[in-house]
Amino acid sequence: MSLQSGYFKKHLHIVLSEGSDERLPLEDAFLEKYIGGRGFGAKLVWDNLRKRKFNIDPLDPENLLVVAPGPLSGVYLPASGKTSFVTISPATGLYGDSSIGGSFGVELRQTGIDVLSVTGRAPELSVIFIDNNETTIIPMPELKGKSCLEAEGLIKERLGTHAVHIAVIGVAGENMVKFACVNADWGRNAGRTGIGAVMGAKNLKAIVVRGQKDIPVYDITSLVAETEKACKYLEEHKYFKMWQQEGLMNVIEYANEKGILPAYNFKDSVFTKHDQINGATMLSHYKIGDSACFSCPMCCSNICLVKNGKYTGTVVEGPEYESCAMLGPNLGIDNFAAILSANRLCDELGMDTISTGNIVGAVIEGYEKGILSLTDLDGREITWGDEDAILDLIQRIAYREGIGDILANGARHIIDKWPEMDKIILQVKGLEQSAYDSRPSISMGLAYATSDIGAHHTRAWTIAKEMEEGQDWSDDEKVDTVIYHQKLRPLFDMLGVCRLPWIELGLSERHYENFYKYVTGKEATLEQLLELSNDVYDLTRLINVRLGISRKDDSLPHKVWANPPLTGPNAGRVIDREDFQKLLSLYYRKRGWDEDGMPPAGIEKKFED
Amino acid sequence: MSKKLTVIPELCSGCSICELVCSIRHFGVNNPKKSAIRVLTTYPHPVLRMPIVCSQCKTPSCAQVCPTDALRWIDGVVHLDEENCTSCYKCVEACPFGAIYAHEDCDLPIICDMCSGDPECVKKCPKGALRLIPEAALGEAKRLNNVLSYTQMKEIEYYEKGEKKIIHYAEIGKEEL
Numbered sequence: 195m196s197l198q199s200g201y202f203k204k205h206l207h208i209v210l211s212e213g214s215d216e217r218l219p220l221e222d223a224f225l226e227k228y229i230g231g232r233g234f235g236a237k238l239v240w241d242n243l244r245k246r247k248f249n250i251d252p253l254d255p256e257n258l259l260v261v262a263p264g265p266l267s268g269v270y271l272p273a274s275g276k277t278s279f280v281t282i283s284p285a286t287g288l289y290g291d292s293s294i295g296g297s298f299g300v301e302l303r304q305t306g307i308d309v310l311s312v313t314g315r316a317p318e319l320s321v322i323f324i325d326n327n328e329t330t331i332i333p334m335p336e337l338k339g340k341s342c343l344e345a346e347g348l349i350k351e352r353l354g355t356h357a358v359h360i361a362v363i364g365v366a367g368e369n370m371v372k373f374a375c376v377n378a379d380w381g382r383n384a385g386r387t388g389i390g391a392v393m394g395a396k397n398l399k400a401i402v403v404r405g406q407k408d409i410p411v412y413d414i415t416s417l418v419a420e421t422e423k424a425c426k427y428l429e430e431h432k433y434f435k436m437w438q439q440e441g442l443m444n445v446i447e448y449a450n451e452k453g454i455l456p457a458y459n460f461k462d463s464v465f466t467k468h469d470q471i472n473g474a475t476m477l478s479h480y481k482i483g484d485s486a487c488f489s490c491p492m493c494c495s496n497i498c499l500v501k502n503g504k505y506t507g508t509v510v511e512g513p514e515y516e517s518c519a520m521l522g523p524n525l526g527i528d529n530f531a532a533i534l535s536a537n538r539l540c541d542e543l544g545m546d547t548i549s550t551g552n553i554v555g556a557v558i559e560g561y562e563k564g565i566l567s568l569t570d571l572d573g574r575e576i577t578w579g580d581e582d583a584i585l586d587l588i589q590r591i592a593y594r595e596g597i598g599d600i601l602a603n604g605a606r607h608i609i610d611k612w613p614e615m616d617k618i619i620l621q622v623k624g625l626e627q628s629a630y631d632s633r634p635s636i637s638m639g640l641a642y643a644t645s646d647i648g649a650h651h652t653r654a655w656t657i658a659k660e661m662e663e664g665q666d667w668s669d670d671e672k673v674d675t676v677i678y679h680q681k682l683r684p685l686f687d688m689l690g691v692c693r694l695p696w697i698e699l700g701l702s703e704r705h706y707e708n709f710y711k712y713v714t715g716k717e718a719t720l721e722q723l724l725e726l727s728n729d730v731y732d733l734t735r736l737i738n739v740r741l742g743i744s745r746k747d748d749s750l751p752h753k754v755w756a757n758p759p760l761t762g763p764n765a766g767r768v769i770d771r772e773d774f775q776k777l778l779s780l781y782y783r784k785r786g787w788d789e790d791g792m793p794p795a796g797i798e799k800k801f802e803d
Numbered sequence: 804m805s806k807k808l809t810v811i812p813e814l815c816s817g818c819s820i821c822e823l824v825c826s827i828r829h830f831g832v833n834n835p836k837k838s839a840i841r842v843l844t845t846y847p848h849p850v851l852r853m854p855i856v857c858s859q860c861k862t863p864s865c866a867q868v869c870p871t872d873a874l875r876w877i878d879g880v881v882h883l884d885e886e887n888c889t890s891c892y893k894c895v896e897a898c899p900f901g902a903i904y905a906h907e908d909c910d911l912p913i914i915c916d917m918c919s920g921d922p923e924c925v926k927k928c929p930k931g932a933l934r935l936i937p938e939a940a941l942g943e944a945k946r947l948n949n950v951l952s953y954t955q956m957k958e959i960e961y962y963e964k965g966e967k968k969i970i971h972y973a974e975i976g977k978e979e980l
Binding site: 268269270297300304343356379380381405406407408409410411414417418425429438482483484485486487488489490491492493497499505506507508509510511 | 831832907
């Protein structure tokens with residue numbers, strides 16, 4: 195059967211410079227082919243690039259920003275609160291996306307649209323308010339310099355309602371820090387690839403949504419039955435309670451035990467004081483509540499409060515694994531309260547915790563190695579675990595003060611300025627690396643190298659499987675696992691749901707074929723959906739290729755080849771360059787790309803209409 | 804009916820599953836804005852997730868303001884007489900908890916009917932934050948709430964960007980929600 199439901203078939207396009215908004219119809223063919231989320235985003239960004247002859251600066255107001263939930267967003271099924279922000283990334287200059295949980299995307303859908311795109315630049319700092327069918331662009335220059343959390347409160351006050359959802363940028367976004375994020379629901383973030391800077395470049399402080407509409411579902415009875423089955427599976431899982439309690443913080447212990455936890459800017463992959471910053475410590479001393487994304491029984495997010503000491507009173511939604519690892523062990527910080535404080539600071543400033551942790555770590559190591567002088571650091575010394583200096587540096591990045599002005603431009607710019615930093619900073623294509631050390635896991639290396647947004651684990655996260663059962667995997671198995679992940683994980687982003695029930699608790703991906711069927715009325719097998727997701731992967735590759743990348747860019751940070759972890763189970767291990775190149779060639783062949791990583795000629799036709 | 808629907812906000816994660824299952828059961832649609840229960844979230848000072856649903860008051864404020872006597876407390880549940888309701892929404896405004904809702908697509912106010920004694924939200928809450936308990940056990944959650952609020956500090960000073968601020972945690976327990 196063809197598409198029956200699941201969409202509003204509306205695309206809201208806003209041109210900030212003209213103050214105009216228009217609800218454009220969406221064709222069934224578009225909805226069926228690109229599904230939603232990053233699929234919509236990639237297609238709209240591709241169209242915009244073609245119109246502009248592939249010549250666009252990410253911070254140019256004409257760089258299109260797409261916000262797209264999926265057909266399953268907001269639907270009664272496990273963890274349906276995901277929305278993708280898609281644009282050309284200021285960090286990499288290439289395709290970029292980042293997804294956000296919470297409820298923002300659900301409320302956006304309830305205004306009756308499937309996708310929002312924004313272009314142009316508002317004459318003064320403004321807020322987009324989508325109130326059901328009405329869209330207004332409201333100048334709010336008084337929000338200039340306000341933190342994400344404060345701005346969210348002020349906007350609610352100004353609009354006279356608390357019943358709205360807000361995606362907002364902080365000072366970092368306004369100052370176009372290339373790893374600025376978008377914050378929603380008081381502390382959830384579309385963290386990666388610098389989406390916040392794109393909003394800043396558009397003079398767009400926030401997108402506010404309030405929707406009332408029914409989310410279209412084709413067969414609600416079957417949907418409820420399927421969801422009950424899925425929820426029953428999750429709730430009976432032996433680790434379900436642990437997920438509710440610790441959430442992603444349980445990964446700290448795991449990563450430390452396996453030797454993949456970044457410590458001291460990836461100099462090491464275990465942290466001796468891991469028990470001071472792990473999930474158990476959080477539970478016994480800091481956690482005051484659970485927080486869930488929309489319709490998620492797992493509630494993996496935590497709310498923490500510092501109850502005594504220097505950071506008393508700090509409240510933060512989080513931390514999750516990445517933030518804790520990058521702002522803790524990676525900077526030599528063993529004080530959990532300080533990690534919470536740094537996480538809260540990043541939330542307020544609207545700055546990605548992963549990139550921030552990488553860059554601050556690289557600065558500390560760069561100074562230690564003599565690449566950066568005290569003058570470079572504006573006379574302010576910084577060492578491992580120096581909480582005050584670290585918090586100070588984070589602020590200076592957001593406000594672009596002193597060295598912060600250079601650091602704010604991200605890894606690439608730092609390497610341009612100090613070429614020796616190339617050996618220190620961990621990045622691929624300009625995006626700083628996630629908190630999983632790939633040195634003991636070549637498939638994870640391949641995942642980072644071939645991720646369309648740079649060194650992020652969102653596209654493929656094969657490290658756990660390789661560490662546990664894949665030490666004797668053949669090259670074929672490694673590549674197949676990476677490609678399967680690169681099909682399935684982005685599919686979750688296209689559908690508008692979270693992947694954690696699948697990756698963490700083993701909820702069968704077959705459920706999603708049924709969810710899709712019951713919501714849209716369209717029969718499609720998982721394999722067909724994966725093929726559509728794979729097409730989008732080809733499309734993002736095509737975008738990147740047209741923006742200038744080739745095989746040489748599908749590489750890994752210097753440390754991965756040259757500097758093994760100092761201690762722990764993986765001490766001495768690095769990835770061999772030749773092994774990696776062999777694996778990369780195999781990966782290209784299996785994807786049908788040529789030796790230089792180019793998708794087949796004529797593939798552009800596929801994405802023309 | 805002797806059972807009451809009660810809320811333990813400390814357990815609520817804010818996932819909104821209660822809202823979804825309520826709208827699906829009563830309206831057959833997937834729309835959290837058509838539910839008789841909503842989770843209100845405050846952050847960061849204080850942090851609170853509070854599901855707000857009809858308390859089935861024995862002397863309901865909503866019934867007192869109803870000009871057509873369409874709301875009546877019968878056997879532990881406030882019933883809405885759809886025939887007599889004029890949709891003036893005085894009840895929505897009168898409820899001291901804000902636990903009656905309005906939606907532009909709906910002709911009538913949305914009020915909890917306890918799902919004939921077996922509320923969907925209670926069954927589907929993944930955290931056990933919504934419970935159906937005997938009337939005599941009422942207040943247990945509140946007692947727990949209060950005790951928990953004392954495990955926090957009552958008042959603390961902290962600094963945010965060099966500015967001194969104060970949080971009053973004990974107020975969590977004082978709120979009449």
